[in-house]
Amino acid sequence: MEKQQIIKYVKIGLLIAGGIFAVKFIRKQIKLRKLKGQFGDYNTLIDNNKGNVGGVSLPQDTNIQWSPRSSAEALRDAMKGLGTDEETIWATLEPLSKDQRAKVRNYFNTYFANGQNLFQWFASDLGSSDLAKAKSYFN
Numbered sequence: 001m002e003k004q005q006i007i008k009y010v011k012i013g014l015l016i017a018g019g020i021f022a023v024k025f026i027r028k029q030i031k032l033r034k035l036k037g038q039f040g041d042y043n044t045l046i047d048n049n050k051g052n053v054g055g056v057s058l059p060q061d062t063n064i065q066w067s068p069r070s071s072a073e074a075l076r077d078a079m080k081g082l083g084t085d086e087e088t089i090w091a092t093l094e095p096l097s098k099d100q101r102a103k104v105r106n107y108f109n110t111y112f113a114n115g116q117n118l119f120q121w122f123a124s125d126l127g128s129s130d131l132a133k134a135k136s137y138f139n
Contacts, residue, residue, distance in 0.1 A: 070106040084125040
């Protein structure tokens with residue numbers, strides 16, 4: 001194969017890779033904008049005194065039934081396929097109690113892990129500092 005043909009194929013490969021990356025990035029931005037449109041800035045989910053009218057208040061009624069399924073699904077969706085939506089991972093884990101996180105972990109391992117566990121999914125999708133942060137939620 002000639003040098004010019006190799007350069008041509010490399011350029012085509014880079015173009016395709018760039019296109020895939022751009023599509024993933026745009027999808028992630030669309031998802032984030034939808035969430036911000038529904039709930040406002042992430043910080044207002046926890047502290048509604050920030051002045052963002054889109055924020056929601058956390059319920060004060062402790063009798064509300066909570067289920068780990070939606071949180072486990074959010075974690076799975078944030079990590080499946082190409083790319084990882086770290087913001088969704090943090091937004092999912094941050095408001096939960098230690099007991100709730102343990103239930104989410106068990107639910108994820110039972111229904112979504114496909115022979116692995118949640119920490120193995122974290123390890124394959126997150127860099128070392130993000131992996132340490134994710135694991136710290138469960139300590």
